[in-house]
Amino acid sequence: MEEKCRAVVLKTTDYKDNDKMLTLFSYEYGVISACARGVKKASSKLKFAVQPFCFCEYVFKTSSGRRTIVSADLIESFYGIRESSEKYYAGCLALEFSMLFAPEGDDGRALFLLLGEFLETLCYSAVKVKTALAAFLLNGLRIAGYELAVSGCIRCRKPVKNRAFFNFGAGAAVCEECAGEGDIEINPSTVALLSSLEGRKLTGLTDVDFPEMIENKALRLLIHFTRLKTGVELRSASGLSLGR
Ligand SMILES: [Zn+2]
DSSP: OEEEEEEEEEEEEEETTTEEEEEEEETTTEEEEEEETTTTSTTOSOGGGGSTTOEEEEEEEEETTEEEEEEEEEEEOOGGGGGSHHHHHHHHHHHHHHHHHOOBGGGGHHHHHHHHHHHHHHHHOOSOHHHHHHHHHHHHHHHTTOOOBOSSOTTTOOOOOSSEEEETTTTEEEETTTOOTTOEEEOHHHHHHHHHHTTOOGGGGGGOOOOHHHHHHHHHHHHHHHHHHHSOOOGGGGGGOOOO
């Protein structure tokens, strides 16, 4: 039986002498694995289709539940992501995040589309890399069922101004008046950055311009929150110089 799908390569692993196993995030089936036979040989015509970030239409042959790639048509290589180490690690972090949260089956479409939008933003827009990554993580967490409440104080609903606190259990900002035990003080600009990203298209974030120190704080908060909810450390973060 043959099947077709459009997918982004999340991860590749060497398999036997000449093969690679791919973890693909597909629009049609969510996360799937597929074997790329003979792809480590110099003569392989599939080399282009086994690079992380690569977006292709793949045709598989399936037998006893295992998929083998028969052919691939390149839709977008997102090669520009490799032009700076900041873009590269931000892209890798988004792939890792997708591995963590993308379900099997077609429930993953919202996250798939967000990942595509993020890779396109990294590659082709003037949006700051760390700002785009923060927006990806904020939106991705919402899709995964861990929505952060950052547009005002979770308790009194008023805007968070002079001093800001964050409750990691609730994933929510808290104002100075309402803050209590378990709420951690954070930089109010971090809350301002996160709330400026809510509900926005990633490619349109060119007007968001916070200092890198604040971008780093927002990213550390999002990554820490992800770790608290899943127990998983997003390892590509170490390539991003996020401070502390
Ligand atoms: Zn309050």
